[in-house]
Amino acid sequence: MPESSLDGGGPVPGLRYxxxxxxxxxxxxxxxxxxxxxxxxxxxxxxxxxxxxxxxARRSVAADPRDALPLPAWAREQAIRLVREGxxxxxxxxxxxxxxxxxxxxxxxxxxxxxxxxxxAAISLGSGCDMxxxxxxxxxxxxxxxxxxxxxxxxxxxxxxWRHGIAARKSDPGAAGRVPRxxxxxxxxxxxxxxxxxx
Ligand SMILES: O=C(O)CCC(=O)C(=O)O
Ligand SMILES: [Fe+2]
Numbered sequence: 001m002p003e004s005s006l007d008g009g010g011p012v013p014g015l016r017y018x019x020x021x022x023x024x025x026x027x028x029x030x031x032x033x034x035x036x037x038x039x040x041x042x043x044x045x046x047x048x049x050x051x052x053x054x055x056x057a058r059r060s061v062a063a064d065p066r067d068a069l070p071l072p073a074w075a076r077e078q079a080i081r082l083v084r085e086g087x088x089x090x091x092x093x094x095x096x097x098x099x100x101x102x103x104x105x106x107x108x109x110x111x112x113x114x115x116x117x118x119x120x121a122a123i124s125l126g127s128g129c130d131m132x133x134x135x136x137x138x139x140x141x142x143x144x145x146x147x148x149x150x151x152x153x154x155x156x157x158x159x160x161x162w163r164h165g166i167a168a169r170k171s172d173p174g175a176a177g178r179v180p181r182x183x184x185x186x187x188x189x190x191x192x193x194x195x196x197x198x199x
Contacts, residue, residue, distance in 0.1 A: 011142040012133045014156030016087075021151035027125045033074045034097055034125075034185060045104045050075060051094030052192055054115065061094075061115045061192055071095055078123065079189060087153055088119045092189035100129065100166065102181040108134055108165030111154075117191035120154045122146075127182035130172040133162045145172070148184075 010017075022030070039046040043056065050071045052061045071079060075095050082088045094116070098106065111120050130143040131152065146152055154164065171178040 011140075012144070012158045012162055014154065014158035015133065015144065015162075016153040016155070017144065017146075018087075018151040018153070019147060020149050021123060022125075022149045024149060027149050030074055030123075030187070031125050031185060033072060034187075037072070039099065045101075045106070046099040048097040049095075050097075051092075054094075054096060054112070059112055059115075061112075075187065075189075078187070082121055082189060087121055087151070088189070088191070090117065090191050092121070092191050094190045094192050096188050096190075098186045098188070100181075100184045100186075102127075102170040102183070103168060105166040105168035108132065108163035110160065110163055111190065113160065115190075115193060117193055118155060118159060120159060120188060120190050122152045122154075122186050122188040124148050124150050124152070125185040125187070127184040128172075128179075129166055129181055129184050131164055131166055133158065133164050135162050137161075143172075146186075 034048065037048055039048055050069050053067045054061055071093070079092045079095075083091050100106075124146045125148060128145060128147045128150075131146050133142045133144060134140065144152070158164075169181075171180045173179070
């Protein structure tokens, strides 16, 4: 597995970045599977939920298992690989796919603590973007460039103390000027915590 510059001593403890988790051909193939499925337009950005649906209004996992779509085969394959490569201890049983057109983002947040387990892993497809990590108490801010094909893993403080978000803008700062964003699709894997299952 390709190792990352952010392992260990990076600015955000518990954040692990794996460049080239997927080769460009694999990214294209996943995007084709994703686009062949139905998108939900319940939010400003389009989303797909597999495994128990996350209810954004109630900030909880939807209790009715009839709402749950099974993880598609391509996602299960990634879920199994996350365990095989030691990223997650338990096979993730929930995936949320987010689509960001240039100018779209996601507000800074911490993923629901009582709903989801200690590791959240996100694959980036299509365009890259900067994800901003902010520490609510220390006021620190650390932008992390998420390249297409990369895997971003949040554990420990990166999962529970720092917020993560994506600014709603059309370009990100780069070494040689602004880097325009294209359409980005992320696939985030989580495990549902048992207690929230039965609610
Ligand atoms: O788009 C991403 O990489 C992250 C999405 C996210 O933070 C979430 O779905 O909770
Ligand atoms: Fe998140």
